[in-house]
Amino acid sequence: MSFLKSIFGKVKQGLAKTRDTFIGGLRSLLLGKRLDEDLIRQLEAKLISADVGVKTTMRLVKGVREAYRSGKMQTGDEVLAYLKDELKTMWPEQDRALRFADAGSGKPTVILVAGVNGAGKTTSIAKLTKSLRDSGKTVLLGACDTFRAGAVRQLEIWSERLGVEVVKGQQGGDPAAVAFDACDAALARGVDVLVLDTAGRLHTQESLMRELGKIREIVARKIPGGPHETLLVLDATTGQNAVRQAEEFGRAVTVTGIFLAKLDGTAKGGVVIAIHDATGIPVKFVGVGERPEDVQPFDPEAFVEALFEVDQD
Amino acid sequence: MFDRLSEGFNNAFRKLSGQSRLTEANIREAMDEVRTALLEADVQYDIVNDFCETVVQDALGEEVLKSVKPGQQMVGIVHKRLVELISQGDSQTPGILKASPGPTIIMACGLQGSGKTTTCAKLAGYLKKKNRSVLLAACDLQRPAAVEQLHTVADQVNRDIPSGPAVQFYGEPDKVAEYGKAVGVAVQVAQRAVLHAQKNNIDTVILDTAGRLHVNDDLMKELEAVRRTVQPHQIMLVVDAMTGQDAVNSARVFHERLAIDGVILTKFDSDTRGGAALTVKKVTGAPIKFIGVGEHLDKLEEFHAERIAGRILGMGDVVSLVEKAQEQVSDEDAERMAEKMAKGELTMDDFLDQMRSLRRMGPMKQLLGLLPGVGQMLKDVQIDDKQLDRVEGLVCSMTPEERRDVKVINHSRRKRIAAGAGQRQEAVGQLVKQFEMVSKMSKQMAGMSLKGRVKAAKELQQSGAAASLPGMAGLPGLGAGKRSTHTPSPKSRFKPRKRR
Numbered sequence: 170m171s172f173l174k175s176i177f178g179k180v181k182q183g184l185a186k187t188r189d190t191f192i193g194g195l196r197s198l199l200l201g202k203r204l205d206e207d208l209i210r211q212l213e214a215k216l217i218s219a220d221v222g223v224k225t226t227m228r229l230v231k232g233v234r235e236a237y238r239s240g241k242m243q244t245g246d247e248v249l250a251y252l253k254d255e256l257k258t259m260w261p262e263q264d265r266a267l268r269f270a271d272a273g274s275g276k277p278t279v280i281l282v283a284g285v286n287g288a289g290k291t292t293s294i295a296k297l298t299k300s301l302r303d304s305g306k307t308v309l310l311g312a313c314d315t316f317r318a319g320a321v322r323q324l325e326i327w328s329e330r331l332g333v334e335v336v337k338g339q340q341g342g343d344p345a346a347v348a349f350d351a352c353d354a355a356l357a358r359g360v361d362v363l364v365l366d367t368a369g370r371l372h373t374q375e376s377l378m379r380e381l382g383k384i385r386e387i388v389a390r391k392i393p394g395g396p397h398e399t400l401l402v403l404d405a406t407t408g409q410n411a412v413r414q415a416e417e418f419g420r421a422v423t424v425t426g427i428f429l430a431k432l433d434g435t436a437k438g439g440v441v442i443a444i445h446d447a448t449g450i451p452v453k454f455v456g457v458g459e460r461p462e463d464v465q466p467f468d469p470e471a472f473v474e475a476l477f478e479v480d481q482d
Numbered sequence: 483m484f485d486r487l488s489e490g491f492n493n494a495f496r497k498l499s500g501q502s503r504l505t506e507a508n509i510r511e512a513m514d515e516v517r518t519a520l521l522e523a524d525v526q527y528d529i530v531n532d533f534c535e536t537v538v539q540d541a542l543g544e545e546v547l548k549s550v551k552p553g554q555q556m557v558g559i560v561h562k563r564l565v566e567l568i569s570q571g572d573s574q575t576p577g578i579l580k581a582s583p584g585p586t587i588i589m590a591c592g593l594q595g596s597g598k599t600t601t602c603a604k605l606a607g608y609l610k611k612k613n614r615s616v617l618l619a620a621c622d623l624q625r626p627a628a629v630e631q632l633h634t635v636a637d638q639v640n641r642d643i644p645s646g647p648a649v650q651f652y653g654e655p656d657k658v659a660e661y662g663k664a665v666g667v668a669v670q671v672a673q674r675a676v677l678h679a680q681k682n683n684i685d686t687v688i689l690d691t692a693g694r695l696h697v698n699d700d701l702m703k704e705l706e707a708v709r710r711t712v713q714p715h716q717i718m719l720v721v722d723a724m725t726g727q728d729a730v731n732s733a734r735v736f737h738e739r740l741a742i743d744g745v746i747l748t749k750f751d752s753d754t755r756g757g758a759a760l761t762v763k764k765v766t767g768a769p770i771k772f773i774g775v776g777e778h779l780d781k782l783e784e785f786h787a788e789r790i791a792g793r794i795l796g797m798g799d800v801v802s803l804v805e806k807a808q809e810q811v812s813d814e815d816a817e818r819m820a821e822k823m824a825k826g827e828l829t830m831d832d833f834l835d836q837m838r839s840l841r842r843m844g845p846m847k848q849l850l851g852l853l854p855g856v857g858q859m860l861k862d863v864q865i866d867d868k869q870l871d872r873v874e875g876l877v878c879s880m881t882p883e884e885r886r887d888v889k890v891i892n893h894s895r896r897k898r899i900a901a902g903a904g905q906r907q908e909a910v911g912q913l914v915k916q917f918e919m920v921s922k923m924s925k926q927m928a929g930m931s932l933k934g935r936v937k938a939a940k941e942l943q944q945s946g947a948a949a950s951l952p953g954m955a956g957l958p959g960l961g962a963g964k965r966s967t968h969t970p971s972p973k974s975r976f977k978p979r980k981r982r
Contacts, residue, residue: 214527220726223521286749286777287595287722291626316777318638319631326626330660340634371752375867404595408524408726410754431594434695436728459624 199245204237208245219439222409225446229255256469259442265451265467268397268425269362277309277355278362279388279395282428283381283418284402286369289430291320293402293456294366295327296464297428302331306361311351312337313344313384314368324366331461334358344368348384352391365396372417385422400453402428403444406436415448426453429467433457441467509541516560523755526730529764537563567760569787572769577784578609578686581715585617585679586686589672589712591705591740592720593732594693597748599628601720601774602690603635604782605746608772610639610646615685619675620653621668621708622692624660629653632690635779642779652678652687665700668692669707676712689714696735709740716743718771721762723747724754729761737766748774751781828921830885834877841870875903876913888914 202208209230216226229252236242242251270278280297284290294310301308310328312335314320321337328335336354338347348365355363367384370377388395401424403411418424432438432455441452452467513534520530540559580586588605590598599622606616618636622628636651652675657667672689679687691708694701709717719742721729736742745762750773763770770785822828877885879902884891891899891914900907 217521218527218727220524220728223518285724285752286600287597289595317631318634319627322627322630323625371749373751373753404722404724406593406722406726406728406732407724408729408754408758409522410524410724410752411726413753431695434593434728435697435731436726440726 199249202245204233204243204245204248208248209234209237212248216439219437220408220411220443221439222412222443222446225443256442259445265426265453265469267453270392270394270397274394275359276392276394277360278397279352279355279392280362280364280398280400281367281385281388281396281422282365282400282402283367283422283424284369284428285371285404285414286317288369288402288404288407289456290314290369290402291323291327291366292459293400293428293430293454293464294324294364295331295461296456297400297454298327298331298333298364299461300464301362301364302333307359308333308362308364309351309355309358309360310335311347311355311363311365313347313351313365315340315342315344315347316368320366320368327461344380345383345387348387349391352388352395356392363392372414372421378417378421381418382421399423399425400428401426401450402430403440405429405432405438405440405455406434407440409440409443411440412443412447415444415450419448419450424448424450426451427467428452428454428456430456433463506538506542509538513538520757520760523757524724524726524729524761525757526727526761526764529730529761533563533567533760564760565787568763568770570763571767572787577612577771578605578716580614580685584686585676585684586716587676587689587712587714588686588716588718589689589691589705589708589714590718590720590746591691591736592693593695593722594625596693596720596722597774598622598693598720599631599635599690600777600779601718601746601748601772601782602632602688603639603779604774605688605718605772606636606649607639607643607779608782609686610643610649613646615647615683616649617675617679617682617684617687618649618651619672619687619689620651621672621675621689623654623658623667623671624692626658628690628692629655629658639779650682650684665704666707668704669711672708672712696732702735702739706739717741718744718746719762719766719768720746720748721758723750723756723758723773724752725758725761727761729758730765733762733765737768742766742768744768744771746770746772746774747785751775830877830880830888830917831882833917834874834885837870837874841867872903872905872909873913876900876905876910879903888917 199208199212212233213226213230216229217223221229232255233242233248233251236247236251242248267280268278270276282290282294282297291314298308298310310324310333312321312324314324315338318340321340325335325337336347336351338344338350344367351363351365365384365388367381368377370381372378385396385399399422401415401418403414407414415424415427427441427444427450429438429441429452438455444450445452452469455465455467457463457465516537517530517534520533521527525533537560540563578586578588590602590605592598602618606618609616618632620629620632622632633651633653636649639649654671654674657671659667668691675689676687678684689708689712691705692701694705696702708714717740719733719736719740721733725732733742733745745766745768747756747759747762747770750756759770762768770787772782773785775781775783822832876899879899880891884895884899891910896907896910899910903909
């Protein structure tokens with residue numbers, strides 16, 4: 170996972186942004202304050218406003234309230250420490266690194282990328298591709314979004330900018346056929362990684378979800394063990410419906426990781442906690458800008474640290 | 483879409499029913515659940531609290547009506563408030579006004595991925611149907627291939643929606659630049675697009691702008707410059723209906739900087755609880771004009787606060803369903819069908835007709851979701867429209883004689899039908915058996931009271947007949963269904979699907 174390490178230094182810098190928006194309020198809310206019912210209510214409001222979700226928020230706040238009433242917790246600082254602990258235990262040890270094909274297999278690693286319309290799949294793929302390229306891997310793209318107008322061209326433009334090749338089909342053609350061709354091409358050219366872009370689809374569209382399943386099957390048939398990674402791209406501004414997305418895409422194509430896009434706005438991204446509670450799917454990357462280098466591996470430890478840590482200055 | 487919000491309300495009011503009067507204690511208890519439901523629906527935290535407080539105050543002042551249960555009374559109050567909140571200050575004119583002198587300029591803006599380009603195309607189609615000439619102008623010079631996308635969808639609109647003047651496209655693909663490098667150029671493109679429309683006597687210009695974060699000052703300035711320069715008549719904020727709590731921030735900034743005239747909510751065909759609708763409305767005060775309900779370019783609907791609020795309360799969107807049914811089934815057809823059913827003269831052809839008109843109304847799940855109380859039960863159920871295909875395939879492989887009287891189907895006919903439909907012989911046997919059962923049942927039901935119908939429908943489900951005759955057993959007597967009192971309860975309609 171050298172490529173992850175190589176950009177690890179950027180994690181903190183990017184998370185600083187999240188921290189400022191997410192927990193900036195919390196820090197000023199809690200630190201140096203005496204704990205009382207009013208402060209607990211404000212804490213609840215903060216968590217809910219960060220899209221953490223009612224259920225998860227209530228569970229967290231309940232713990233605080235009990236500790237407060239039994240006298241175990243008296244200051245905002247203690248609450249901060251408690252929440253940090255809670256959130257840390259919520260993320261079990263999971264492999265958040267990208268999964269690759271066995272080194273000895275000589276087969277390409279296939280990454281299938283899916284998500285709802287407008288989540289940011291194509292941009293996220295550009296970021297992923299750049300990361301992989303920077304770590305010295307050869308990458309081939311498969312443009313399986315044959316539905317949306319301009320989608321193939323959009324991926325093509327990125328591929329030109331990033332200097333990788335792209336396998337494409339006809340607009341309106343069968344996306345599974347493109348996946349088929351892309352697998353063939355990846356095998357023939359002996360690339361390290363094949364990244365498949367798919368059309369945005371709402372998780373409620375049964376037939377489109379089946380189509381996605383078909384693409385996955387094609388890949389599995391062509392390249393045993395593949396797709397090695399199925400990433401769900403989630404828009405960080407999404408509310409609780411993100412949990413439904415994770416569940417439904419998980420059902421259709423066994424999602425192995427989440428790419429949390431658009432974390433550079435004021436959206437707090439707290440929904441990943443709710444998603445983790447509901448599905449256990451790990452978040453693997455976060456997208457924090459429009460440029461291909463605006464990507465970071467998601468590390469819950471660092472994430473939580475960054476959320477709650479106090480700046481030195 | 484609002485199904486799960488409705489579910490929350492239903493829970494809350496279940497607690498209330500059975501109480502003899504509305505006391506502050508029981509109202510507050512119920513409102514707790516309402517509050518949770520609204521929060522889970524992504525309505526912004528402060529707005530939820532304000533709303534609940536208003537409802538409590540309203541309910542407290544309210545006399546307990548003898549004729550209705552406290553739960554129903556509360557539903558009334560919450561519904562009224564909800565409608566008020568969603569439609570506050572809206573003018574009575576839906577759609578897009580025509581500016582004079584023209585051209586009418588509409589600017590679409592919003593966050594990345596909210597669905598601006600698709601929405602612009604849908605809007606163009608909407609206006610085209612109203613016989614207005616439209617110019618789609620590509621002012622998104624940042625996202626790769628955004629200009630091409632708009633060009634393609636403009637052509638698509640012209641293909642898909644033949645009536646009205648052709649939608650035209652304006653773009654300057656040579657001005658496209660990488661992110662952050664084209665800032666400001668969009669202003670000139672917008673200006674030239676408007677000039678182009680003036681010269682060519684085009685009625686309406688729709689400016690598709692690049693998606694941007696509300697915190698990106700440069701890009702927000704660009705929109706302000708477009709606004710100053712071309713002075714759009716309507717600035718539309720395009721918002722993803724799945725947006726969470728942050729909708730409050732983005733909508734506020736867009737509104738502060740651009741003075742939004744209207745809101746278009748997209749991706750409403752997802753199962754989002756859609757609380758962003760309330761949030762955006764509250765923050766901007768601008769009317770929600772349209773909702774996007776599908777990927778295809780005619781899937782844009784005018785927004786109706788009444789209906790949406792009704793859905794929130796689990797009352798279902800019966801108005802939409804009736805409208806859809808009326809589009810597909812004429813009164814005479816319905817009468818004829820009801821009569822046939824009563825006499826037990828239903829044939830496979832009638833059945834096929836009925837099933838086809840049902841299907842023209844849309845996917846089964848979407849359709850059933852419109853029924854009161856059904857939506858929430860459906861959320862985990864897979865409804866396979868393919869099953870209808872299979873049944874249709876079987877019926878189509880039958881001869882006219884067989885369709886008139888399924889009794890003539892013997893072994894060799896069964897073999898032929900199965901081969902024709904590409905299915906197993908057992909499938910034919912099953913269909914025939916179940917059709918006979920449904921036919922018998924509908925004859926009995928025609929003379930029954932509502933209660934009797936429900937009971938009969940339940941028996942039918944238990945017999946398993948419903949499972950493979952979704953069109954028929956799921957909605958017994960669609961034809962007769964116009965006599966609303968004879969319609970079985972949503973529950974009985976729904977159950978067969980759950981069984982699968």
